[in-house]
Amino acid sequence: MTFVPKPKARHPLLKTNEIGLTRRDYEAIVSTLCAGCGHDSVSAAVIQACHELSIPPHQFAKVSGIGCSSKTPSYFLGNAHGFNSVHGRMPSIATGAYLANKELKYIGISGDGDSASIGLGQFAHIIRRKVDMCYIVDNNGTYGLTKGQFSATNDRGSTSKRGVPNLYAPIDLVSLAIQLGASFVARSFSGDKQQLIPLIKAAVLHKGFAFIDVISPCVMFNNHEGSTKSYTHVRNHTEPVIDASLIMPRDEITVEYEEGTTISVPMHDGSELQLRKLSDSYEPNDRVSALTYVQQAQEEGEIATGLLFLEEDAVNCHDILGTSDTPFNGLEQESLCPGVEKLEQINDSLR
Amino acid sequence: MQPTDIRDPNYFHKVVDCQWACPAHTPVPEYIRLIAQERYTEAYMINWESNVFPGILGRTCDRPCEPACRRVRTEEKPVAICRLKRVAADHKGDITPYLPKVPKKKNGKRIALLGAGPASLAVARDLLPLGYTIDMFDRDPGGGGMMRSQIPAFRLPKDVLEEEVDLIVNMGVNARYNYEISSMKEMLDMDYDAYFVGTGAPRGRDLDLPGRKEVSKHISIGIDWLSSVAFGHTTSISGKVIVMGGGNTAMDCCRTSNRLGAECVTVVVRSAFDVMKASDWEKEDAMAEGIPILNNRPPKEFVHENGKLKGVVFGRVKPIEADGRLKYVPTGEPDVFIEANHILMAIGQENHCPWIERDLGIEFDKWDCPVIDEDSLQSTHEKIFFGGDSAFGPENIIWASAHAHKAAISIHLFCQGKDPKHDRPPEAVNLISQKMGIHEWSYDAEHDPSQRHIVPHADLKRSLDNIKVEVELGFDEDLGFKEAQRCLNCDVQTVFTEKLCIECDACVDICPMDCITFTPNAPEAELRTALTAPAETLDQDLYVSETLPTNRVMVKDEDLCLHCGLCAERCPTNAWDMQKSIIHIPQLSSYAE
Ligand SMILES: Cc1cc2nc3c(=O)[nH]c(=O)nc-3n(C[C@H](O)[C@H](O)[C@H](O)COP(=O)(O)OP(=O)(O)OC[C@H]3O[C@@H](n4cnc5c(N)ncnc54)[C@H](O)[C@@H]3O)c2cc1C
Ligand SMILES: Cc1ncc(C[n+]2csc(CCOP(=O)(O)OP(=O)(O)O)c2C)c(N)n1
Ligand code: SF4
Ligand code: SF4
Numbered sequence: 054m055t056f057v058p059k060p061k062a063r064h065p066l067l068k069t070n071e072i073g074l075t076r077r078d079y080e081a082i083v084s085t086l087c088a089g090c091g092h093d094s095v096s097a098a099v100i101q102a103c104h105e106l107s108i109p110p111h112q113f114a115k116v117s118g119i120g121c122s123s124k125t126p127s128y129f130l131g132n133a134h135g136f137n138s139v140h141g142r143m144p145s146i147a148t149g150a151y152l153a154n155k156e157l158k159y160i161g162i163s164g165d166g167d168s169a170s171i172g173l174g175q176f177a178h179i180i181r182r183k184v185d186m187c188y189i190v191d192n193n194g195t196y197g198l199t200k201g202q203f204s205a206t207n208d209r210g211s212t213s214k215r216g217v218p219n220l221y222a223p224i225d226l227v228s229l230a231i232q233l234g235a236s237f238v239a240r241s242f243s244g245d246k247q248q249l250i251p252l253i254k255a256a257v258l259h260k261g262f263a264f265i266d267v268i269s270p271c272v273m274f275n276n277h278e279g280s281t282k283s284y285t286h287v288r289n290h291t292e293p294v295i296d297a298s299l300i301m302p303r304d305e306i307t308v309e310y311e312e313g314t315t316i317s318v319p320m321h322d323g324s325e326l327q328l329r330k331l332s333d334s335y336e337p338n339d340r341v342s343a344l345t346y347v348q349q350a351q352e353e354g355e356i357a358t359g360l361l362f363l364e365e366d367a368v369n370c371h372d373i374l375g376t377s378d379t380p381f382n383g384l385e386q387e388s389l390c391p392g393v394e395k396l397e398q399i400n401d402s403l404r
Numbered sequence: 405m406q407p408t409d410i411r412d413p414n415y416f417h418k419v420v421d422c423q424w425a426c427p428a429h430t431p432v433p434e435y436i437r438l439i440a441q442e443r444y445t446e447a448y449m450i451n452w453e454s455n456v457f458p459g460i461l462g463r464t465c466d467r468p469c470e471p472a473c474r475r476v477r478t479e480e481k482p483v484a485i486c487r488l489k490r491v492a493a494d495h496k497g498d499i500t501p502y503l504p505k506v507p508k509k510k511n512g513k514r515i516a517l518l519g520a521g522p523a524s525l526a527v528a529r530d531l532l533p534l535g536y537t538i539d540m541f542d543r544d545p546g547g548g549g550m551m552r553s554q555i556p557a558f559r560l561p562k563d564v565l566e567e568e569v570d571l572i573v574n575m576g577v578n579a580r581y582n583y584e585i586s587s588m589k590e591m592l593d594m595d596y597d598a599y600f601v602g603t604g605a606p607r608g609r610d611l612d613l614p615g616r617k618e619v620s621k622h623i624s625i626g627i628d629w630l631s632s633v634a635f636g637h638t639t640s641i642s643g644k645v646i647v648m649g650g651g652n653t654a655m656d657c658c659r660t661s662n663r664l665g666a667e668c669v670t671v672v673v674r675s676a677f678d679v680m681k682a683s684d685w686e687k688e689d690a691m692a693e694g695i696p697i698l699n700n701r702p703p704k705e706f707v708h709e710n711g712k713l714k715g716v717v718f719g720r721v722k723p724i725e726a727d728g729r730l731k732y733v734p735t736g737e738p739d740v741f742i743e744a745n746h747i748l749m750a751i752g753q754e755n756h757c758p759w760i761e762r763d764l765g766i767e768f769d770k771w772d773c774p775v776i777d778e779d780s781l782q783s784t785h786e787k788i789f790f791g792g793d794s795a796f797g798p799e800n801i802i803w804a805s806a807h808a809h810k811a812a813i814s815i816h817l818f819c820q821g822k823d824p825k826h827d828r829p830p831e832a833v834n835l836i837s838q839k840m841g842i843h844e845w846s847y848d849a850e851h852d853p854s855q856r857h858i859v860p861h862a863d864l865k866r867s868l869d870n871i872k873v874e875v876e877l878g879f880d881e882d883l884g885f886k887e888a889q890r891c892l893n894c895d896v897q898t899v900f901t902e903k904l905c906i907e908c909d910a911c912v913d914i915c916p917m918d919c920i921t922f923t924p925n926a927p928e929a930e931l932r933t934a935l936t937a938p939a940e941t942l943d944q945d946l947y948v949s950e951t952l953p954t955n956r957v958m959v960k961d962e963d964l965c966l967h968c969g970l971c972a973e974r975c976p977t978n979a980w981d982m983q984k985s986i987i988h989i990p991q992l993s994s995y996a997e
């Protein structure tokens with residue numbers, strides 16, 4: 054925990070984005086997490102990604118559950134909306150907020166405990182309901198906040214700080230998300246911002262449920278030898294399969310890849326997502342083959358990273374329910390509460 | 405790039421921008437911290453050790469440290485380093501217990517100091533504690549050189565001057581005042597073991613223009629006139645005064661005239677305002693006293709009627725930049741005539757030593773300057789050393805102190821039969837961790853965003869009425885504390901230990917100034933553009949680590965670091981630590997014990 058506030062002074066050559074803001078304008082209070090926590094790097098990546106997207110901070114809503122990871126929305130986008138909910142219940146809050154206002158960009162931050170244990174049911178259903186948001190799990194294989202119990206994503210045989218091995222097989226949230234119908238599924242590493250930042254940008258722009266599983270070492274309880282979620286282990290076992298980069302309308306395309314290796318996906322806001330295959334056999338648009346690949350890699354002790362599955366033009370919750378395009382806060386009293394007569398009418402139509 | 409060698413004393417010394425820029429390498433942040441702790445006496449002694457005249461310099465220094473101050477780059481205005489020195493001097497207690505002991509028993513070596521300016525005085529101070537016998541000669545009736553004869557009392561009160569001059573003289577200098585040195589040969593015949601020439605640059609330049617001879621009784625050379633004011637021979641000036649020249653002497657001349665009864669005073673400068681030699685604050689002070697400064701006006705002719713000065717004709721030019729240099733070309737407008745009854749000529753000085761015979765083995769170069777070894781300040785005559793303005797031409801007091809420390813070491817080495825150039829003691833650096841607890845540092849790491857505080861001035865009318873009224877009042881303790889808090893503690897260094905780093909990026913993410921980047925190594929020019937924020941200040945170093953496990957290096961751009969310690973605070977493994985660098989600049993005092 055750091056007590057000194059971060060000075061307001063900044064580098065005079067810091068880049069401003071299209072709306073004249075620097076990266077510093079996307080920051081918030083200084084983190085109170087343990088020094089070196091991977092979650093802080095994820096926050097830094099979110100800050101950088103949102104800055105690069107040139108979306109004003111107040112057009113974001115941050116939602117989270119409980120855990121060290123779920124605390125992090127306090128440490129980025131200080132001028133955004135936010136709701137820190139109860140353990141494992143972020144999806145309910147996110148769904149509600151999204152139904153009330155589809156114009157905000159939703160960033161959900163959860164933990165492996167929050168999403169794979171207590172909140173697994175909610176996790177499954179928000180995917181099923183196709184809420185348009187960017188859902189990030191800071192996956193450290195442990196309950197950091199409650200001092201280091203194994204979480205459900207911890208690998209079998211991976212040891213605790215005291216050397217005791219975990220007896221259960223892990224839940225792989227990426228596989229679950231692909232299987233349950235998420236339209237954007239990615240995995241990355243907190244220590245690799247080069248990969249992570251474009252993924253967050255693309256996930257924010259993606260229309261539909263975008264899930265990113267970010268392996269994010271817990272320096273305090275799960276960064277030792279014997280852990281499969283330590284900085285060293287993850288660095289040595291990641292296998293990037295798809296490299297994603299987001300080309301904004303104003304960007305110049307500087308790198309040209311070999312024909313056949315890149316897939317270019319137009320995003321609804323005019324930017325273009327370029328996916329570069331690093332592995333020949335990988336098909337990021339095919340749910341079954343993506344799932345197979347990810348699980349095979351896991352069998353071999355490797356961690357497949359990158360944008361693992363993408364389905365553009367997915368339907369979302371509002372499309373399915375036919376709910377209001379105008380945010381509730383933009384509706385007149387009359388349409389929000391049309392009165393007894395209208396209620397009677399509806400009731401009658403159902404009789 | 406090669407990994408940075410932080411044991412090279414210059415590496416961290418350069419990071420302490422002010423100390424590096426100070427000719428005497430005063431450990432600035434160290435004394436500023438002491439001021440913040442109200443430990444004024446210790447703050448004063450740190451200054452006294454390095455620059456010898458803290459009270460005087462706290463009012464008059466040219467302050468090369470301030471434009472170098474990191475705060476100019478991170479925010480805007482530098483820390484008021486110079487005026488904080490004055491705070492230490494104004495509020496200090498009894499310093500006698502801290503002064504070096506001068507042995508009763510002499511070491512048998514006799515040294516002659518020629519001139520009693522700051523250079524000679526500082527040599528005396530360094531040599532006396534080692535038992536040297538010091539004889540100091542000067543034509544003036546007291547010690548201090550130009551600090552006494554030139555700098556006006558409204559900038560430097562007499563008691564402040566005398567306190568610091570007397571302190572040294574009373575350490576046991578045999579002062580021979582009112583002693584005109586007219587022959588170096590005579591001095592050599594007195595058979596001293598070594599000589600230090602600290603006679604300054606006492607000849608003011610003149611300008612030979614039409615009419616010059618005829619009006620000579622209405623023209624004074626600036627420095628001669630100021631010294632006659634200082635010694636009480638001149639007490640008034642009347643009519644319209646033109647001061648010609650754009651340096652600090654011109655500023656002192658015009659402000660002195662303003663106080664001695666001139667009807668009006670105008671400063672006329674050949675060159676543009678921005679390139680005038682005078683320091684910004686000297687110009688500001690003169691203008692605040694209502695003195696106009698006219699620029700781009702080269703003088704052409706002194707106009708007189710039968711020897712009675714009427715005024716001066718000036719041409720009009722404008723500066724244009726050609727090949728990066730300023731050139732002045734006529735504007736084509738008609739010349740201007742400015743009325744004047746008296747002219748003060750302040751267009752420069754020379755270190756002219758007509759009394760040094762040219763056949764004694766002391767070589768002079770084609771500009772008539774003595775040939776001196778830059779490291780030892782030894783002339784081509786092995787017994788004779790130069791320092792202060794006499795060495796390389798007019799500079800200032802702080803350079804005089806810096807030369808003196810060098811020369812004193814040389815004289816000591818020489819008197820011991822050692823080589824003043826090659827046997828000099830080396831510089832060194834010590835690093836001491838400032839960590840006191842998990843989040844506790846032994847320095848005030850928190851960044852203070854306040855603006856530079858302004859030094860209060862005496863009432864304008866009161867100071868113009870009396871030349872002895874000091875214009876600047878100095879910071880009181882409260883303002884002094886506030887200004888001290890602005891110091892960034894640049895001597896508390898960020899020290900990186902590669903083998904501890906787990907490359908978690910915490911330091912990169914927290915750094916408010918984007919100083920730190922982990923990136924593949926590359927040549928310096930490439931690295932400078934590959935960092936989180938571009939490193940465009942080329943004279944500020946990059947701190948580069950050994951290669952890390954991911955095949956990258958840590959690169960820190962020293963340029964804008966606030967020394968806030970956040971990197972070290974957020975580092976889980978102490979790979980970053982905040983360590984105070986103590987730069988050991990050799991001084992004779994370290995030989996005294
Ligand atoms: C008007 C003016 C204002 C200045 N203001 C500042 C200022 O605000 N801050 C600053 O840092 N610097 C200032 N300076 C410069 C500063 O005073 C000098 O750089 C400094 O004093 C040089 O020190 P020194 O010991 O080399 O020589 P000096 O101070 O010049 O001392 C030389 C001494 O040698 C004596 N001497 C010379 N020749 C002989 C001889 N033949 N026989 C006997 N004695 C002799 C002189 O009488 C003099 O006392 C100013 C200079 C001038 C002219
Ligand atoms: C309903 C409820 N049950 C249990 C807890 C205790 N609890 C707090 S955080 C946490 C686990 C957090 O783990 P994770 O989501 O992985 O977050 P991390 O701290 O590892 O980032 C638990 C079990 C709680 N706060 N609320
Ligand atoms: S306990 Fe672990 S997860 Fe929580 S802040 Fe510390 S390092 Fe991060
Ligand atoms: S001390 Fe560390 S965190 Fe602070 S500015 Fe310097 S490098 Fe950045």
Ligand code: SF4
Binds near residue numbers: 907911974
């Ligand atoms: S915070 Fe420490 S361990 Fe982490 S990258 Fe920086 S120096 Fe290395």
Ligand SMILES: [Mg+2]
Binds near residue numbers: 122192193
């Ligand atoms: Mg966790």
